[in-house]
Amino acid sequence: MVFKYKSLLFLFLCIFFLITSYLQANIIYDKDNVIITEIDLNYYKKLHSQQFNEIISNSKAIKNLVIIKKLVINLKKNNPKFLEKIDENISNELDVENIKSEIILDILRYFKTRNEFIYTYIKNDFKKDDLKNIFNSFDNLNLPLSNNNCLTIIKFVDLKYNSDFISIFYKNLKNQSEDLKISIDDLDYNVCINEKNREIIDKQIFKYANIIIEYKFNEFIYAQ
Secondary structure (H helix, E strand, O other): OOOOOHHHHHHHHHHHHHHHHHHHHHEEEEEOOEEEHHHHHHHHHHHHOOOOOOOHHHHHHHHHHHHHHHHHHHHHHHHHHHHHHHHHHHHHHHHHHHHOOHHHHHHHHHHHHHHHHHHHHHHHHHHHHHHHHHHHOOOOEEEEEEEEOOOOOOOOEEOOOOOEEEEEEHHHHHOOOOOOOOEOOEEEEOOOOOHHHHHHHHHHHHHHHHHHOOOOOHHHHHHO
């Protein structure tokens, strides 16, 4: 499974808007060599919402922006090679040379760094029980079934507690596979997950992993 959140391309238009208006922004935080403007705050809140599918308060967003600045300052000082790797990853999707605002680049660096922790966790430490917990968070998981490779849909079934589906979905997640075949009442079916359903599930996995890695990520920030 490939998470769509890796891509930073959706930020492209926002960046150009912010570059042109950055110098006119009101300063809302200025302490310990960290300056945050109103534009920084609004940009971060928008990105946070897109990244984690939640609305963040101004106070928490400012706190996160301070952490972002601390992370980048410490990386520059103590782990420049890691920062260089992050910048290379960003450069694969955006022209870093055209990002004139340092805070904008720092936010991108922060999310790329945090994403590294999230994807490492999903790859190495994410268990089938974690997937069960995620599926349990849904009111239901009604998905279409087919017996001809999704050419036609036979019926919709709530697979929230279906152990066969949980097992094959977990296996596919680990193996980057898209083949979803399960058995119900001794009959074989294809589970036909469309792009919308896949995005909903992926977002919940991403959100779950983001919570789990919080402690290790904070350790990484403050150990720099």
